[in-house]
Amino acid sequence: MSVRGVLVRYGEAVALDGVDLAVHDGESVAIMGPSGSGKSTLLHAMAGIISPDEGTVTLRTRDGVRELGGLSDAARSALRLRAYGFVFQQGMLIPELTAAENVAMPLLLTGTGKSAAVRHATRLLEELGLAGLEGRRIGQLSGGQAQRVAIARARATDAQIVFADEPTGALDSRTASEVLDVLLAETTAQGRALVVVTHDEDVASRCSRVVRLKDGRIIGSDTR
Amino acid sequence: MSARDSANGRLSALWLLVRPARGDLATTALPVVAFAVISTVALGVVALAQAYWNAPDPEGFGQYRILAAGMLAVLVVPVGTLGAAAARLSARRREDRLATLRLMGASSSWVRGVALVEAALVAAAGALLGLLLYLPLTTLLSIIDVVGTPLGSVGAWLSLPLGAVLLLTVVLVAVVSAGASLRRVLISPLGVRLRESAPRMHWLRVVIAVLVVGVAVLVLQLTSVSWGAVGVTAALVVVLVAVMAVLNVLGPYLVGRLARRWLARSSDAGTLISMRGVLESPQAAWRQVSGVALAGFVAVPAGSVLGFLDTVQRLSDAVTTEQILFFGDIRLVVVAAVAVSFLLVACSVGVTQAAAVMERRALFVGLDRLGMPFSVMDRARHLSVSTPLLVAAIVPSLIAALLVAPVVGISVVTAPLFIVTVAGCIVAGVVLVQLGVVATAPVLRRVLTQPDRAL
Secondary structure, three states, X not given: OEEEEEEEEEOOEEEEEEEEEEOOOOOEEEEEOOOOOOHHHHHHHHOOXXXXXXXXXXXXXXXXXXXXXXXXXXXXXXXXXXXXXXXXXOOOOOOOOEHHHHHXXXXXXXXXXXXXXXXXXXXXXXXXXXXXXXXOEHHHOOHHHHHHHHHHHHHHOOOOEEEEEOOOOOOOHHHHHHHHHHHHHHOHHHOOEEEEEOOOHHHHHOOOEEEEEEOOEEEEXXXX | OOHHXXXXXXXXXXXXXXXXXXXXXXXXXXXXXXXXXXXXXXXXXXXXXXXXXXXXXOOOOOHHHHHHHHHHHHHHHHHHHHHHXXXXXXXXXXXXXXXXXXXXXXXXXXXXXXHHHXXXXXHHHHHHHHHHXXXXXXXXXXXXXXXXXXXXXXXXXXXXXXHHHHHHHHHHHHHHHHHHHOXXXXXXXXXXXXXXXXXXXXXXXXXXXXXXXXXXXXXXXXOOHHHHHHHHHHHHHHHHHHHHHHHHHHHHHHHHHHHHHHHHHOOOHHHHHHXXXXXXXXXXXXXXXXXXXXXXXXXXXXXXXXXXXXXXXXXXXXXXXXXXXXHHHHHHHHHHHHHHHHHHHHHHHHHHHHHHHHHOHHHHHHHHHHOOOHHHHHXXXXXXXXXXXXXXXXXXXXXXXXXXXXXXXXXXXXXXXXXXXHHHHHHHHHHHHHHHHHXXXXXXXXXXXXXXXXX
């Protein structure tokens, strides 16, 4: 993925001011910075959730290079469904559904039959240490378990890039470390890219690169 | 993957999302019950209106048709308000979930489809329940005297096509309202809800209101029997619509002013929270009680006219049997319209309050964590309804009294009991509406005890 000269404005406020960034397969990139520095905006621009006012975001997919700005809303939705995975602070899981149904949802949206989708989801949950919890609703899971469900969902469609926004923000340090282990194992260890927005230095220290933002600009990039 | 497989997968996803969920029953039930009430009321009111519409009209003036049209017109606003509130509740409790689906990559048209199918299913379930509730009600309706004879079991029933059209209209109202309330989620996969300050309303609203009411008074003064049934009906409808439009312009302005004043004087947390909530959108606060405004606006002149007619009936030998029957029918229609309006508004307030608790879940949970007692939070909810309710109960009644001042004046002197009855009805309606808030206290308790669970 390549981000070039991205500028995003909210009214008169400039959230991102000419950001350049490249993310490669198998790489984990932590985006850090104070509140209001543009971290989440950058993640949303990379994920095609918002369109930048200037600059380009391009992604090399199995079908060729795609420039996100030139895609229709429907095409960006399809891209999120097939190429991206998301793990957010609250998981952004659907509380009325069971753990297995949550994981199966993107598969159902891509047209997989229900029994096959739930079977695949159950297998993924087992791999992530959630065997026996497939039938539980999200409210019946701990914070760490819910984040594992979100990670399993991100894996369900074999996403190229996983975006995580404060994935351990609501967890205690031990659970946070365990969730991060799983997240890295399910992404970079398998050749996928991981982009994490975080305030947590411990999380950032586990990533292969740390990008620091301030006032919408990149002020530093450390490769480990 | 074949197109058929793809369709099957999407249908499975659709079913997972729209099926009733355990633990979600309370908030699914609320809109279903609201749509059931609407359907029952609509069936009953239309059956009654149909009977009046088909009543014999030997003099050819069409007074019963005016009565039928008036009854339907008065109930359109509270029915519409409740329908929209129920559909909004049904859609809003899913907003976060739909935003998640958008983030995952579901297309906006698919997400819109999920929401609309769900709203239609909820409304259809309510309409069927309403039809079932209407069955025992037909027994009661059949003994009501219309033009001096009981309506009868045949009169209490609607024809199949008319009944079906009514129930389908209920579903349509739900679908349109749900679609309108989902626009924000469909714009952004994040479902971002930005708190914006409501624009301050201009005092010019008061000037417009005074002008329109002045013109309405003039029209009513000029209206005469010589205009015929169509002319009189048209004049009454124009005045009713114009004044209701004015009330919807003036009401939010007055609600905002009152809330700002109470906020400035508030010394307790409950008032502070409730008034801030009202000021966030005085229009929304007004909308939930606008049915009371219409009921008050109709009840005052109708009660006065009934009082006046009662006096005429007692003192004059010239009143015919047909006229006495007509007075009785007017009384029935007024009582039915006011009672049903208040019932619908009470349901509407209950549904709106349930939606408000869910939308402001984070606020209530945060206040609970701060140590705010449940009673204070509950009082804040009551205050947020009683502020617009006060305006809705008083201002339209005063405007109505101004419009038909001579009749009200005569009635106050000759038949004060009617005026007292009207005032009593309005007070009873206000209490009924507050009961709508009381009914949603369990929703707040549930949010506080299980803040992380879906409602």
